[in-house]
Amino acid sequence: MRLANRIFVGxxxxxxxxxxxxxxxxxxxxxxxxxxxxxxxxxxFIRAIRMIVVPLVLASITVxxxxxxxxxxxxxxxxxxxxxxxxxxxxxxxxxxxxAVVIAPGATADVAKTGTFTPREAPPIxxxxxxIIPINPIDSLARGDMLQIIVFAVxxxxxxxxxGETAKPLLNVLEGLNNAMLKLTMMVMELAPYGVxxxxxxxxxxxxxxxxxxxxxxxxxxxxxxxxxxxxxxxGIVKFFGGVSVIDFYRRISPAMLxxxxxxxxxxxxxxxxxxxxxxxxxxxxxxxxxxxxxATINMDGTAIYQGVSVVFxxxxxGVDLTMSQMLTVIVAATLASxxxxxxxxxxxxxxxxxxxxxxxxxxxxxxxxxxxxxxDMARTCMNVSGDLVCTLAVGRTENGVNYPATIEAVSSxxxx
Numbered sequence: 001m002r003l004a005n006r007i008f009v010g011x012x013x014x015x016x017x018x019x020x021x022x023x024x025x026x027x028x029x030x031x032x033x034x035x036x037x038x039x040x041x042x043x044x045f046i047r048a049i050r051m052i053v054v055p056l057v058l059a060s061i062t063v064x065x066x067x068x069x070x071x072x073x074x075x076x077x078x079x080x081x082x083x084x085x086x087x088x089x090x091x092x093x094x095x096x097x098x099x100a101v102v103i104a105p106g107a108t109a110d111v112a113k114t115g116t117f118t119p120r121e122a123p124p125i126x127x128x129x130x131x132i133i134p135i136n137p138i139d140s141l142a143r144g145d146m147l148q149i150i151v152f153a154v155x156x157x158x159x160x161x162x163x164g165e166t167a168k169p170l171l172n173v174l175e176g177l178n179n180a181m182l183k184l185t186m187m188v189m190e191l192a193p194y195g196v197x198x199x200x201x202x203x204x205x206x207x208x209x210x211x212x213x214x215x216x217x218x219x220x221x222x223x224x225x226x227x228x229x230x231x232x233x234x235x236g237i238v239k240f241f242g243g244v245s246v247i248d249f250y251r252r253i254s255p256a257m258l259x260x261x262x263x264x265x266x267x268x269x270x271x272x273x274x275x276x277x278x279x280x281x282x283x284x285x286x287x288x289x290x291x292x293x294x295x296a297t298i299n300m301d302g303t304a305i306y307q308g309v310s311v312v313f314x315x316x317x318x319g320v321d322l323t324m325s326q327m328l329t330v331i332v333a334a335t336l337a338s339x340x341x342x343x344x345x346x347x348x349x350x351x352x353x354x355x356x357x358x359x360x361x362x363x364x365x366x367x368x369x370x371x372x373x374x375x376x377d378m379a380r381t382c383m384n385v386s387g388d389l390v391c392t393l394a395v396g397r398t399e400n401g402v403n404y405p406a407t408i409e410a411v412s413s414x415x416x417x
Contacts, residue, residue: 010193011200011372015212018204025205034205038198045195046364048188052181053353053363054144059178061153061336066160066171077399081291084237084391085299086335091233092301092383093334096225096308097327103224105217105309106316132332144357150336192370199367211317215372218313222376225305226383234390241394244404252280253389260385261378266296269385277389282403283396291395295388302380302387307334307355314356314365326359333358 001009021030134140134148141149160167203211235246242249250257256276260269270293277288311330315322322330333355353363396402 006193007196007370007373010195010197014197014200015204017197018201021201021205030205034202038202038205042195042198042202042367043364045188045191045198046367048191049353049366050144050363052185052188053357054141054149055177056181056185057149057351057354058141058153059174059181061150062157062160062174063171063178066157066174077287077290077395078294080395080398081294081391082298084394085295085387088233088237088387088391089299089301089304089335090331092225092229093304093308093331095229095233096222096305097312097330099221099225099228100309100312100316103217103221104316105221106214106313150333150354154336195367196370199364199370203368211368214313214317215369218309218369219372219375221313222306222309223379225309226302226379229301229305230383230386234386237390237394242390242397242402242404244393249281249390249393250386252276253386255280256385256389257382261382266300266381266384266388269381270296273385273388277392280405281389281393281396282405283392284401284403287396287399287401288392291392292388295391296384299387299391300384302383303351304334305383306376306380307352310352310369311355311359311361314368315359315361317368318361318365320361322359329359330355 021033024030132148132151134145134152137148137152140152160171231246238244238246238249253276256269256273259272260266273296274288274292277283277292278285308330311334312322334351353366356363356365393402
């Protein structure tokens with residue numbers, strides 16, 4: 001059975017198990033079961049995720065930023081595509097935050113009453129901005145200060161790229177660390193079905209069926225934010241910069257969207273994405289060959305929306321009111337985290353742990369939404385891949401690098417993807 005299916009089975013079994021024990025949750029044997037089995041299994045899984053976060057963030061963001069060294073060769077194309085990617089990602093997370101605040105999917109249940117979590121007092125906005133600059137990067141790594149780690153990783157990646165050949169050994173070490181952390185992530189995720197079972201059982205035993213209503217509303221909010229971003233933000237870019245019909249554009253890139261939706265992996269979809277770009281959109285190969293792999297690394301609008309909605313949703317469940325400075329921190333952290341989110345299934349969950357820590361929310365809260373992560377993972381990956389093609393078309397138009405065919409069948413190869 002595929003991992004996604006096993007996680008879903010763990011979710012269902014955890015919910016059913018929790019509902020069975022909800023009415024007798026005050027009995028001694030249920031409390032002992034929670035203390036000596038259910039809670040330790042769930043907590044162990046969360047600790048394993050937290051173990052990965054710091055080295056993965058450092059390595060992946062540094063390597064991702066260092067790979068932008070090719071921008072010096074392509075010049076203005078690199079500047080344009082990165083600007084598009086970062087602006088659309090920022091807009092995406094703002095859409096997610098606004099919808100989550102307005103609809104308030106986490107307001108239907110209250111998890112705070114079952115825990116001892118006390119949110120940190122939010123510092124002033126200027127203090128937050130100054131605090132993202134690390135005084136001692138080693139200390140930041142030891143403390144797990146995610147914003148400082150991200151800033152250091154981005155700056156380190158830029159300088160590695162600027163130094164060039166002499167810094168190649170350091171880049172190779174970080175690439176090795178990044179690959180090792182991705183492998184460790186997959187190993188930890190093999191334990192996800194058991195962790196999800198324990199975490200969901202604990203949540204439902206404490207909260208009852210009310211938490212399930214909140215989860216359903218959470219999924220609705222994520223999908224609604226994705227649709228709004230696709231229709232209005234991407235649609236506007238396609239129409240204004242690309243000069244083509246929005247419906248026709250999405251029809252032409254539908255093969256890549258379907259592969260992204262089913263695999264939940266931007267990296268796995270990349271060959272189909274590049275084929276759609278060249279054959280169905282008529283974008284010159286030399287442009288797509290640069291912008292699309294770059295987008296699979298740093299352009300994660302769907303993931304940014306998911307992280308924004310998730311942070312607000314979990315804060316609402318915990319009874320925490322996020323301040324404006326914390327909202328700003330989420331925008332900055334999620335936008336920068338998109339640079340280092342690997343294009344593989346489930347990687348966004350690791351980055352979500354980093355964003356939660358950046359605003360002082362407990363990483364253990366991830367267990368509440370982990371069981372339904374796959375449902376939103378497919379849609380957010382589809383959004384990520386669509387965004388790569390949208391921005392590539394826009395930049396290609398500004399460089400006179402697009403020969404948009406009248407019909408898909410009019411492509412040079414004579415066949416659609």
